[in-house]
Amino acid sequence: MGLLPGLGALVSGNEVAVASLKVGGELCLSFNASVADHRQPVLATLRALLLFDIDGVIRDVGRSYRLAVTETVAHFSGWRPTPEIIDALKAEGCWNNDWDASLELLRRRQSRQPTLQLPSRDAVVEVFSGLYFGRDAGGTVSQQPHRWTGLIRQESLLVNGAFFDALSEAAIGWGFVSGAEPPSARHVLEERLGLQQPPLVAMGDAPDKPDPTGLLQLAETLAATGGVPLPHLPMGYVGDTVADVLTVTHARRQQPRLRCKALAVTPPHVAAATAAVRAAYQQQLLAAGADVVIGATAELDPGRVLRLLSCQE
Ligand SMILES: [Mg+2]
Numbered sequence: 500m501g502l503l504p505g506l507g508a509l510v511s512g513n514e515v516a517v518a519s520l521k522v523g524g525e526l527c528l529s530f531n532a533s534v535a536d537h538r539q540p541v542l543a544t545l546r547a548l549l550l551f552d553i554d555g556v557i558r559d560v561g562r563s564y565r566l567a568v569t570e571t572v573a574h575f576s577g578w579r580p581t582p583e584i585i586d587a588l589k590a591e592g593c594w595n596n597d598w599d600a601s602l603e604l605l606r607r608r609q610s611r612q613p614t615l616q617l618p619s620r621d622a623v624v625e626v627f628s629g630l631y632f633g634r635d636a637g638g639t640v641s642q643q644p645h646r647w648t649g650l651i652r653q654e655s656l657l658v659n660g661a662f663f664d665a666l667s668e669a670a671i672g673w674g675f676v677s678g679a680e681p682p683s684a685r686h687v688l689e690e691r692l693g694l695q696q697p698p699l700v701a702m703g704d705a706p707d708k709p710d711p712t713g714l715l716q717l718a719e720t721l722a723a724t725g726g727v728p729l730p731h732l733p734m735g736y737v738g739d740t741v742a743d744v745l746t747v748t749h750a751r752r753q754q755p756r757l758r759c760k761a762l763a764v765t766p767p768h769v770a771a772a773t774a775a776v777r778a779a780y781q782q783q784l785l786a787a788g789a790d791v792v793i794g795a796t797a798e799l800d801p802g803r804v805l806r807l808l809s810c811q812e
Contacts, residue, residue: 537660537661537663537664537667537692537693537694537695538667538695544670545670545671545672545721545722545725545726545727545732546669546670546671546733546805547670547671547672547732547733547734547735547804547805547808548671548672548673548674548718548721548722548732548733548734548735549666549671549672549673549734549735549737549762549799549804549808550673550674550675550676550714550717550718550734550735550736550737551673551674551675551676551677551736551737551738551796552675552676552677552736552737552738552739552740552743553675553677553679553684553687553688554677554678554679554739555739555740555764555766555767556657556737556738556739556764556766556796557656557657557658557675557687557688557692557796558654558655558656558657558687558691559654559655559656559657559766559767559768560654560766561582561766561767561768562650562653562654563631563650563651563653563654564597564631564650564679565582565585565768566630566650566653567597567601567627567630567631567649567650568580568585568597568600568601568604568627569585570630571601571623571626571627571630572601572604572605572608574626575605575615575616575618575622575623575626576605576608576612576615578608578612580604582768583776584604585600585604586769586780588600588603588604589740589741589742590740590741590783591741592709592740592741592742592744592745592787593709593742594742595678595707595708595709595740595742596678596702596707597627597678598620598623598624598627599620601623601627602617602618602620602623605617605618605623625640628640629649630649630650631649631650631651631683632647632648632649632651632683633646633647633648633649633651633652634648634649642682644682644686644690651683651686654687656687656691656692657767657795657796657797658692658796658797659692660692660693660694662796662797662799663692663694665800665801666801666804668801669801669802669804669805671801671804671805672721672725673698674697674698674699674700674717674721675688675697675698675699675700675701675717676699676700676705676708676713676714676717676736676746677699677700677701677702678701678702678707678708679701679702680701680702680703681699681701681702681703681704684699684701684702685699685701698717698720698721699717700713700714700716700717708738708742708743708745708746709742709743709745709746709749710746710749711746711747711749711750711753714736714746714747714750714759715750715753715754715757718732718734718757718759729754729757730754730756730757730758731758732758733758733760733805733808733809734757734758734759734760734808735759735760735761735762735804735807735808736750736759736760736761736762737762737763737764737793737796737799738761738762738763738764739763739764739765739766740766740784741783741784741787743761743763744761744763744784744787744788744789745787745788746761747759747760747761747788748761748787748788758808760790760791760807760808761788761789761790762789762790762791762793762799762807763781763784763785763789763790763791763792763793764792764793764794764795764796765777765780765781765792765793765794765795770794770795790807791807
């Protein structure tokens, strides 16, 4: 996965800058000296781990990925699923991949629209990617961030770089386990948030959630780098869907000594909905096994994180 190439030497800012330039050719493209320098804690003092989903947790994807699902389905069927219909599908816990979620919505639509021809998965991916990233003049999906013209440009951040600095200062290690495509995930973490070589498991690095493999691999790597056995380390995973919560419960089932809590957060499109919609969404997360539901990711200041992970809140 190419994780953590510079994590062992996070003492001097200069050292880190040089290391990142040498190690990550791809990462270097986005390296920008003017970007604030947000790093992991000095890991000898690691007190806890906090891993994050990205979509709906770190960035608002209500007008990007979620809209791409709606418009992809509309492209093939003429029908636009509402946010509630997408949420109901996601509440089943097994549709974390938005390409597969789009195809499944089309498949279910066939019962009402018998003439609907189901596209191939590749055709869904092609349309979805064009909507999300945008297309070059020749019609191919844009590959370079500076050429992206699609819905990805409509994403707002839900936290800032200082949020991760505060975690680092409290000796809370952090990382990301997301089903987003690697270029999209790296773009938001490195270029928009200014995180240096963020520990990341993205689409294709591990099986899709709720399979816990990616979460466990990243947690093991961070714990080992910090010199703390993972079972000794209080840990939380912050996610906004039933699949995220199930990822934690499956991880605990695989490793009963794991001290990992499911810290669920309501995504922005739910936080902005009616109290009844919010309550129903939160109830789904709790029913799936969430240890707590938080109103917004930004509420997770270090003091609250440590209290939550130590069962004191
Ligand atoms: Mg999410």
